[in-house]
Amino acid sequence: MSLSFSRLYNLIVAKYPQPRTTDGDGAPVDPPLKLGILGAAGIAPRAVIYPAKLMPDKVQVYSIAARDVTRAKKFAKDYDIPTTHDSYEELIDDPEVAAVYIPLPNGLHYEWALKCIEKKKPVLLEKPATSNAEQAEKLFAFAKEKDVLVVEAFHWFFHPAAKLVKDIVSDKKDFGEVEKFEGSFCLSHFFKDDDIRLRFSLAGGSLMDMGCYPISWMRYYLGENPTAARSLEHEVYPKDAKIDGFASVEYTFDSSDKKKGVVHCGMKTPLSTLWRLGIIPKVIITSSKKDLVYSMPLRPDLYHNISVRDLATGKVENRSCFAEGKETWSTYAFQLEAFADAVKGGNTGTQLFSNEDSIDNMKAVDMAYKAIGLPLRS
Missing domain, CATH: 3.40.50.720 (NAD(P)-binding Rossmann-like Domain)
Incomplete structure (x- = not known):
């Protein structure tokens, strides 16, 4: 722990x-x-x-x-x-x-x-x-x-725990071929009805403000972009039918018919769904050999646990990861350091979230909106 x-x-x-x-x-x-x-x-x-x-x-x-x-x-x-x-x-x-x-x-x-x-x-x-x-x-x-x-x-991308998870699931010999990703970031009554993030005119919605996170986790850990999406479940915000209060979307990929990515996000998640998914952001990655559960990928500086289970033996290994001397640094601190060093021409050894990734992430968000039948934000 x-x-x-x-x-x-x-x-x-x-x-x-x-x-x-x-x-x-x-x-x-x-x-x-x-x-x-x-x-x-x-x-x-x-x-x-x-x-x-x-x-x-x-x-x-x-x-x-x-x-x-x-x-x-x-x-x-x-x-x-x-x-x-x-x-x-x-x-x-x-x-x-x-x-x-x-x-x-x-x-x-x-x-x-x-x-x-x-x-x-x-x-x-x-x-x-x-x-x-x-x-x-x-x-x-x-x-x-x-x-x-x-x-x-x-x-989240800048915390060392994120890279550790990436290293684990990228080791195909040990971890196996990844077959499924599932990521969730859901809340219910946290957002008030007058919150600007629930306004279509300001490009609001659950996929925009919360779903973009598990979508970025999915793309990072699977190492590829989805090619299609379908709606598993969604609910519109009662005060604005163009706003997604909750959405579950399944993505597919060209590399394998077996590979799936499922994203759950909600600013107004139904309580029964929230009870099932939980309020703690979570990543679950399943392969042919093992499964990995990464709890709290959004803010691993506050708390996180990386649990890897061998499907054949049932053995479970729990891990966490912090940077030496920066154990209390937030994800935001690592991000700001990397940004400042990049502006000033320095090098922390930390890769930035690339512009190509930003474009591809927005493509996946748009794909999800089309799948649930809501208009793209503008």
């Missing part, structure tokens, strides 16, 4: 280092990357503000802009952000801002990421990157044309 009392204490009582002006040899250190935030979103503290405090030599959350200037100033005061801007455009235009984090509603990602790229500002872009695959292709083609780094913020 991966939850120790000492790690739990250090998670609750975070210790933040002081920024340095010189290194161990007395040489001056490079100034940190100055990051601007578009929108006073609730996820910003978890995603960049607190992680930046862990690495003050690398990243400084420098400014925030919101549509409500008063809200931006309060947000800056609450989180010790030194600067505010009166508009998104003003923040993007500020030469002091070296990169931009975009946690705006889904339907605004495409518009504001394009504007950042136009101004040559690297972007850490909240998931889902865009409202649909066509937008994703245009966005990342423009980023390539302008030679601007844009990274979709699938933070």
Whole structure:
């Protein structure tokens, strides 16, 4: 089991280092990357503000802009952000801002990421990157044309536990040929009816906000993209028939008729279904020899367990994985470090979530919407 009392204490009582002006040899250190935030979103503290405090030599959350200037100033005061801007455009235009984090509603990602790229500002872009695959292709083609780094913020991807699971299931000699993936991320009463993530006009829906996670897990661990999808079960949100309150989708792949990928996601999951699937995000991967259950792939820094069972003997091995010296680092911290190093031209040895993956993930999301008979987000 991966939850120790000492790690739990250090998670609750975070210790933040002081920024340095010189290194161990007395040489001056490079100034940190100055990051601007578009929108006073609730996820910003978890995603960049607190992680930046862990690495003050690398990243400084420098400014925030919101549509409500008063809200931006309060947000800056609450989180010790030194600067505010009166508009998104003003923040993007500020030469002091070296990169931009975009946690705006889904339907605004495409518009504001394009504007950042136009101004040559690297972007850490909240998931889902865009409202649909066509937008994703245009966005990342423009980023390539302008030679601007844009990274979709699938933070789970950067934790060492994710790579350990990938290594286990990729070892065909030991693990066997993978035949089925099942991933779930479901909640029921967490989202209020006025939540922007339930608004079609802002590209809301369960597949967009929650399903994109197990879809990305599926593609990563199976190592290929699905070619078809069919609806197993879905329920629309009663207040808007274009919004998926819950969806279960089965994907198929060209590599094998036997290989299947099943994704469950719900912002308004029926209680009977939630009881069956559970509220803890989970990945189940089954092969010809073994099965693997990865509990809490979304936030393995809080808790996770990787259970591998030999189908022939019934023997079960439980594992967990943390980076030495960074046992309490969140998935967001690993992501921010990798992004900052990539912007500054450094190398942590961590692969970024690629633009090709972002496009392919949106294609799989669109595929799911077509399968359940709901319109694509726009």
